[in-house]
Amino acid sequence: MSVGTxxxxxxxxxxxxxxxPVVVRQAHRLAARGWWRRVPFVPLPDATYAGFRALTQYGDAEREPDVADVLVWLEWCREMERGA
Known part of the structure; x- marks a missing residue:
C-alpha cells in the first residue's frame, strides 16, 4: 500500500x-509476521494476502484498495464482532 493511500x-x-478499536484488532489479525522489522513500520497485511484480496475484489492483484472500500469493510467487521 502506498504512503498516499x-x-x-x-x-x-x-x-x-x-x-x-476495529482497526487495531484487524491490524493485529492481518499483520505480516515481523512487520516491525520492515519499512514502513506499519502492521500491513502480507503482500501475497493483499494481492489475493485485490484480485478477488478488483480483478487486479496490483490495485490498491479504495479508501471507501476499506471503511465499508471495517464497518462490516465491527458489525460481525457485535454478532449482528
Missing part, C-alpha cells in the same frame, strides 16, 4: 473514532 485512510479513520 495509508495517509488518506488514516485521515478518513481519524474522523471515525468508533472504528479505531
Amino acid at each position: 495509508v495517509a488518506a485512510l488514516t485521515l478518513a479513520l481519524l474522523r471515525r473514532p468508533a472504528l479505531w
Whole structure:
C-alpha cells in the first residue's frame, strides 16, 4: 500500500473514532509476521494476502484498495464482532 493511500485512510479513520478499536484488532489479525522489522513500520497485511484480496475484489492483484472500500469493510467487521 502506498504512503498516499495509508495517509488518506488514516485521515478518513481519524474522523471515525468508533472504528479505531476495529482497526487495531484487524491490524493485529492481518499483520505480516515481523512487520516491525520492515519499512514502513506499519502492521500491513502480507503482500501475497493483499494481492489475493485485490484480485478477488478488483480483478487486479496490483490495485490498491479504495479508501471507501476499506471503511465499508471495517464497518462490516465491527458489525460481525457485535454478532449482528
